[in-house]
Amino acid sequence: xxxxxxxxxxxxxxxxxxxxxxxxxxxxxxSDDTRGGVFTCFSNDGELVSTDKYTWSQGRxxxxxxxxxxxxxxxxxxxxxxxxxxxxxxxxxxxxxNAILPDGSTSYQLTADGxxxxxxxxxxxxxVYADLFVVLGLAGAALGNAGDSRCPQWTATASRVLDSxxxxxxxxxxxxxxxxxxxxxxxxxxxxxxxxxxxALFRATQDxxxxxxxxxxxxxxxxxxxxxxxxxxxxxTAARPVDTLMTRHRTPGHVLEMLWFLVDAADALxxxxxxxxxxxxxxxxxxxxxxxxxxxxxLFRFVDRDGGPPTGDRMxxxxxxxxxxTWSTKLWWPHAESLYATALLVDRYASDELLAWHDRIRxxxxxxxxxxxxxxxxxxxxxxxxxxNQVVGLPVKDPFHVxxxxxxxxxxxxxxx
Numbered sequence: 451x452x453x454x455x456x457x458x459x460x461x462x463x464x465x466x467x468x469x470x471x472x473x474x475x476x477x478x479x480x481s482d483d484t485r486g487g488v489f490t491c492f493s494n495d496g497e498l499v500s501t502d503k504y505t506w507s508q509g510r511x512x513x514x515x516x517x518x519x520x521x522x523x524x525x526x527x528x529x530x531x532x533x534x535x536x537x538x539x540x541x542x543x544x545x546x547x548n549a550i551l552p553d554g555s556t557s558y559q560l561t562a563d564g565x566x567x568x569x570x571x572x573x574x575x576x577x578v579y580a581d582l583f584v585v586l587g588l589a590g591a592a593l594g595n596a597g598d599s600r601c602p603q604w605t606a607t608a609s610r611v612l613d614s615x616x617x618x619x620x621x622x623x624x625x626x627x628x629x630x631x632x633x634x635x636x637x638x639x640x641x642x643x644x645x646x647x648x649x650a651l652f653r654a655t656q657d658x659x660x661x662x663x664x665x666x667x668x669x670x671x672x673x674x675x676x677x678x679x680x681x682x683x684x685x686x687t688a689a690r691p692v693d694t695l696m697t698r699h700r701t702p703g704h705v706l707e708m709l710w711f712l713v714d715a716a717d718a719l720x721x722x723x724x725x726x727x728x729x730x731x732x733x734x735x736x737x738x739x740x741x742x743x744x745x746x747x748x749l750f751r752f753v754d755r756d757g758g759p760p761t762g763d764r765m766x767x768x769x770x771x772x773x774x775x776t777w778s779t780k781l782w783w784p785h786a787e788s789l790y791a792t793a794l795l796v797d798r799y800a801s802d803e804l805l806a807w808h809d810r811i812r813x814x815x816x817x818x819x820x821x822x823x824x825x826x827x828x829x830x831x832x833x834x835x836x837x838x839n840q841v842v843g844l845p846v847k848d849p850f851h852v853x854x855x856x857x858x859x860x861x862x863x864x865x866x867x
Contacts, residue, residue: 453805457793460812461863464789467820468856469529473518475826476849477530480511481537485563486544487511492847494839496825501562505549505580508560510850512541512587513650516594517857526864528857535594542591542604545584550607554614556581558627569627576627578640581615582647584608589650605655612647616663619644622686628844632696632767635683638674641667642708649715664715664722671708672725679705679737679755683769695770699752699760699777702741703784706791709734713794731799734791738807741784746834747814749784752777781842782829785815786855793859827852 451459475496480488482503488511491500515538522531530537548564549556551574558576559567566574588608592601618624619640624631631637648663674680682704683696709730716722740757741749752773754760760773792808795801818835819827829847830838 453796453800453802456805457797457808457859458863460793460808461859461861464856465526465860465863467816468853468860469527471820471824472826472853472856473529475824476853477533477537480849482562483533483537483540486540486542488541488849489562490844490846490848494828494830494837494847496821496823496847499845502567503560503562503564504844504846505545505556505558505560506577506583506844507846507848507850508541508545508549509580509583509585509587510848512538512545513583513590514849514853514857515541516587516590516592517854519594521857521861526860538587538591538594539598539600542588543600545587546604546607549580549584550611551575554581554610555618556584556611573625576625578615578618578624578626579643581611582643585612585615585647586650589647589654592654593650601654605651605657608647608651609655609657609659612651612660612663615647616644629769629772630767632683632765632769634686635696636686638671638680638682638684638701638704638708641670641674642704642711645671645715646711649711649718653718661719664719668712668715668722668725671712675705675708675733676729679733679740680708681755693762694765695760695762695773696765696767698755698762699773700737700740700755701752701784702737702749703751703781703787705737706734706784707787710787710791710794713798728799731795731801731804734795735801735803735807738788738792738811742810743778743780743833748780748818748831748835749788749811750777751779751781751784776840776842778833779838779840780818780831780833780835782819782827783851785811785819786851789815790855790858790862793862797862 487503487508490507492498515534518528519535522528548560555575557566557574558580569576585608588604592604645667648660652660679700681697682701741753752760760777764770788811796805821828828837830840832838
């Protein structure tokens with residue numbers, strides 16, 4: 451069996467899991483088909499604790515349902531596929547009407563009806579990530595509802611939000627809740643999301659401004675990753691200390707997600723292909739080796755650049771406490787993203803070693819994360835894989851990493867069939 455045949459077989463399993471456990475949960479329990487959007491404030495075991503709607507999650511829902519609509523229209527059998535375009539459109543309308551602030555940023559949190567919720571400091575806007583997920587969602591809705599008269603309005607709003615976010619990033623004036631970037635540092639996640647949002651918007655519009663954003667951030671990410679595993683945070687100037695916990699720790703799941711973002715961007719904009727090459731496989735393999743728990747299996751959330759628990763001098767920022775407290779936990783999203791990233795890179799680069807890693811990730815992920823009684827996945831686990839009642843980032847069970855990764859892997863298998 452060829453590597454692609456192996457991936458295609460795995461993709462069929464992912465499609466079955468998507469249709470039997472993941473999409474039924476979200477379409478039957480989360481989707482707000484009256485007001486638009488999705489309820490996501492579920493506990494780790496699936497109990498709804500609030501009907502508030504985080505803008506971050508609403509953008510993700512519009513993106514995922516838009517992608518489901520595209521695949522369903524192309525003939526892929528998907529649970530709820532016949533309603534996905536409508537749900538994506540209703541969510542885009544909800545965001546358009548309620549989430550956009552006058553300066554092109556977005557409210558961080560909304561009520562079920564769309565009223566803005568002030569954060570503890572009195573602000574409405576708290577995160578450029580929410581902005582970029584709105585861009586992703588509006589572009590995804592446009593792709594899933596091609597030809598709808600609302601698409602130009604959605605993409606125009608997405609372009610304005612992307613431009614606003616880009617200006618604030620360039621000025622070093624961004625907020626990044628729930629993970630504040632320390633003063634004087636840059637964030638890998640911000641660059642990744644700028645690339646991902648711009649790629650989605652370019653796919654929907656072929657817009658020249660979105661293309662320029664893609665080119666810039668692809669070059670930035672490649673420059674930081676071509677020779678070594680990139681740090682999650684880097685000092686802006688050489689005067690900043692570099693042997694701190696903030697600069698030493700690595701997030702293997704983010705690196706693997708970043709690699710498939712780059713391949714995805716190059717698929718949308720072929721002139722980016724010359725930035726890629728065998729180094730992409732090397733970086734995936736080095737990240738997997740560094741992040742894998744050889745005792746209990748699975749990917750650690752954070753590791754030191756030399757392996758094991760993150761070390762280094764402390765700067766006195768809250769993120770250090772997060773790294774110290776949760777470095778050994780096993781989270782749903784790195785495993786979902788790694789599942790797709792390894793499948794995609796095996797398909798593109800035919801690496802036997804990466805295929806073996808894909809099988810290892812798959813075995814661990816399916817044995818560990820799916821929840822009983824069809825409640826999607828239990829997202830937070832301790833080092834040994836036992837469920838933890840902890841909040842990660844936002845107090846939500848988000849319909850994003852899991853359905854997106856499974857859908858993309860299923861698409862990958864279908865492409866070669």
